[in-house]
Amino acid sequence: MTPNLHLTFIRCNNFTSKMKIQLKKKKLTSGKYSLFIEYYKGYHIDENGKTKHHREFEYLKRYVFPNPKSLEEKNKNKENLLFAEQVLALRKADFIQGKYKIKNKNKGKLLFLDYYIKLKEERFASKGNYDNWDAAQKHLERYSKSHIALDDIDEKFVKGFKKHLNAHAKTKSNIGLSQNSKYTYFNKIKACLRQAFEDGYIIDKAVIKVKGFDQGESTREYLSQDELNAISVAQCRYPVLKRAFIFSCLTGLRWSDINKLVWSEVREEGADENCEEIFRIIFTQKKTDGLEYLYISKQARDLLGEREGNVLRVFKGLKYGSTFNNELLRWIMRAGITKHITFHSARHTNAVLLLSNGADIYTVQKRLGHKEIRTTEVYAKIIDSKMKEAANIIPTLNIEL
Numbered sequence: 001m002t003p004n005l006h007l008t009f010i011r012c013n014n015f016t017s018k019m020k021i022q023l024k025k026k027k028l029t030s031g032k033y034s035l036f037i038e039y040y041k042g043y044h045i046d047e048n049g050k051t052k053h054h055r056e057f058e059y060l061k062r063y064v065f066p067n068p069k070s071l072e073e074k075n076k077n078k079e080n081l082l083f084a085e086q087v088l089a090l091r092k093a094d095f096i097q098g099k100y101k102i103k104n105k106n107k108g109k110l111l112f113l114d115y116y117i118k119l120k121e122e123r124f125a126s127k128g129n130y131d132n133w134d135a136a137q138k139h140l141e142r143y144s145k146s147h148i149a150l151d152d153i154d155e156k157f158v159k160g161f162k163k164h165l166n167a168h169a170k171t172k173s174n175i176g177l178s179q180n181s182k183y184t185y186f187n188k189i190k191a192c193l194r195q196a197f198e199d200g201y202i203i204d205k206a207v208i209k210v211k212g213f214d215q216g217e218s219t220r221e222y223l224s225q226d227e228l229n230a231i232s233v234a235q236c237r238y239p240v241l242k243r244a245f246i247f248s249c250l251t252g253l254r255w256s257d258i259n260k261l262v263w264s265e266v267r268e269e270g271a272d273e274n275c276e277e278i279f280r281i282i283f284t285q286k287k288t289d290g291l292e293y294l295y296i297s298k299q300a301r302d303l304l305g306e307r308e309g310n311v312l313r314v315f316k317g318l319k320y321g322s323t324f325n326n327e328l329l330r331w332i333m334r335a336g337i338t339k340h341i342t343f344h345s346a347r348h349t350n351a352v353l354l355l356s357n358g359a360d361i362y363t364v365q366k367r368l369g370h371k372e373i374r375t376t377e378v379y380a381k382i383i384d385s386k387m388k389e390a391a392n393i394i395p396t397l398n399i400e401l
Contacts, residue, residue: 019039019040020038021092023037024036024038032063032066033065034060034063035064035081036059037058037088039057040055061121062121094199111150112144112150115196119195132188136186139165142164150196150202158193158210162213165213173325174322183212183213186213220379220382221339221340221345223345225353227337231246233335234335237327237330240318241331243315244259244318247303248346251300251367252354259318263309263314266314279297280296329341348379351364352379354367355379355383361373
């Protein structure tokens with residue numbers, strides 16, 4: 001490991017400071033070692049004469065194998081150790097510059113993409129946020145040269161990236177980004193630039209003052225009960241797509257969780273006191289990485305078909321891409337529905353139908369796996385607007401009293 005950095009002592013009453021910055025490792029239950037930086041800030045003697053040490057830790061979310069058995073594991077160890085040692089060198093340099101008020105002329109030479117990736121990895125524990133940082137990185141890589149340094153980032157560069165998101169960036173289905181996607185991705189880049197400015201890598205304040213996108217009003221298309229009945233009898237070219245979409249309407253599961261669903265996650269749990277069969281899905285939600293226990297109806301279970309081997313996918317042949325997306329639109333049109341329905345609309349449909357049929361908002365929140373109740377409340381507002389429409393649906397009467 002890299003040698004320790006020993007710095008000056010400062011004595012004040014019973015406190016002694018000996019700043020030391022080290023790269024260390026901690027063994028995990030998996031057998032791998034987690035790399036982290038320890039900032040030892042000295043110690044003090046308390047009133048009982050006991051020594052209290054002051055330490056802070058920066059976990060790098062990089063890991064090494066204690067006894068690498070394959071070339072892949074050896075290369076991963078080398079890559080992660082190099083990354084950790086580079087971060088350690090930066091932290092030591094930052095401390096020395098702050099202590100002696102030295103301006104580091106090489107600081108801005110750090111590559112923008114390397115700095116962005118470091119900040120992204122710090123957010124790994126936050127699944128949804130990490131995914132947004134990761135998606136924004138892909139658009140950044142398409143727009144920017146990988147070797148551009150933080151010193152080279154100026155107002156023109158940031159405005160150019162904003163224009164790229166607005167006019168040229170595409171989704172996996174080769175369509176333009178939604179307003180909210182532009183808003184989210186641009187904000188991730190701006191967050192990175194703000195941090196770089198605070199850390200002294202960027203000195204041009206105009207870089208962080210470029211106005212972002214306005215957040216779009218989210219439109220949540222869904223199917224009514226009658227429309228769901230209509231698509232249930234309409235012809236779909238791919239039966240697995242039809243089964244998966246209607247299953248999502250009945251359960252609220254995301255496409256990502258339906259796509260990876262395997263038979264070991266589908267449980268038949270006997271019958272209740274009314275002799276009704278109990279079915280449940282126990283799965284790890286891909287978006288949040290949280291374990292979920294979801295009861296499903298018999299009709300939803302019937303859509304899964306005959307049980308197969310535990311490790312086999314339930315919806316074999318289900319794929320993400322333009323072929324299935326286009327067929328979904330055609331299937332919806334065959335049912336006589338003109339709404340712009342995507343696979344995610346099935347999840348909206350489930351929420352609206354549950355609330356419309358008397359489910360309370362907290363139950364819906366739990367079933368959909370929302371962390372915040374305000375996310376679920378959007379559906380309650382949809383129901384509210386429909387109730388307002390219903391108030392005026394009866395024709396005006398000629399009343400004489």
